[in-house]
Amino acid sequence: MRIALTGSSGKLGTVVARELRNHGHEVIGLDVVGTRAKGFVQVDLTDYGQVIDAFAGVDDQHQGIDAIVHLGAVPAPGLRPDVAIFHNNIVATFNVFQAAIRLGIDRIVYASSETVQGLPFDVPPPYIPVDEDYAARPESVYSLVKHLEETMAIELVRWHPELSITALRFSNVMVPEDYAEFPSFDADAASRKFNLWGYIDARDGAQAIERALEVAPPGFDRFIIAAADTVMSRPNAELVAEVFPGVDLHGDLGTNDTLLSIDKARRLLGFDPQHSWRDEA
Incomplete structure (x- = not known):
């Protein structure tokens, strides 16, 4: 496929671009920052005109795309003021979805977030493991x-x-460069309780994206993607007894x-994650 990848210069985006290309896809990276190169177009996702024009075709880059992977966003709370995060992220995602619809691009995979599950779990989750x-x-x-992005997607596929x-x-x-720090987490169970001690290797994140591009049917669905x-x-x-006593447990939690x-x-x-910090720390 020829894939437009927003957020291609980010932590996940750079790995996704590499992995998709390694699997034979043509990737057009779109981001507000990045290095001039074949396969990269500088785009402000909050500008609808730029978004739809970049999807439709760019001189010397491409003349149309088959699918969109949308990762471009302010990637976490606290990086910018709340109002800036809201205005940037909701507008960027609407622009991407709307431009795809107007151009007849009918396959979109995008980054939602584990935070929708209730992170940082200052209020304990309803049960563990958490699911969708x-x-x-x-x-x-x-x-x-x-x-709100997930809610928007539900209505758009209905239309x-x-x-x-x-x-x-x-x-x-x-x-992999992050894994050297992991052994230090054991000293304080609460330090990583915010997401039930979870993570995702970026390479396995790319695998999840490719699987969704290949097999997701028409309609909307949501998936937790973790190691x-x-x-x-x-x-x-x-860990659960210490940090979340009294929370309902659904089945055997396993050791790790x-x-x-x-x-x-x-x-x-x-989806079948292949990478663990235990193999590379």
Whole structure:
């Protein structure tokens, strides 16, 4: 496929661009910052005219695309004032979705967020492991936007039944250089409780994106995307008893299995994470 990748200069985006190209896809990177190169176009996603023009074709780059991977955003709460995060992220995502619809591009995979599950879990989750079955619980403006984006996607695919939009609720994105710090997390269970000690290797994030591009049917769906294990060496039963006593447990937690359930992504996307910090720290 020829794929437009927004946010191509970001932490996840750079790995996704590399992995998709390695698997034979043509990738057109779109970002507000980046290095001049073949396959990269500088675009302000909050400007609808730039977005639809970049998707339609760019001289010496491409003359139309097959699918969109939308990662471009202010990537976390606290990086900019709340109002700036809201205005940037909701407008950028609407522009991407609307431009795709106007151009007849019917396959979109985009970055939602684990924060929609209720992070930082200052209010404990309803049960552990968490999954996609309970209602969104945004606890920040950043997370609120992610929830609104998912709500918007639900309505857009209702209006356009041929459209496929897949929201990937990525956990905390990591690359191998980050793993040296992981052993230090064991000293304080509360330091990483904000997302139930989860993470996602960026390479496995790219795998999830490619699987969704290949197999997601028309309509909308959402998936938690996390590594198969936690960031901790300490066993799950010990961590949960210490930090989340009294929370309902759904089944066997495993010793270090992820507490951000990826069962749905495994079942419907064929997602199969291959990378663990334990192999590379």
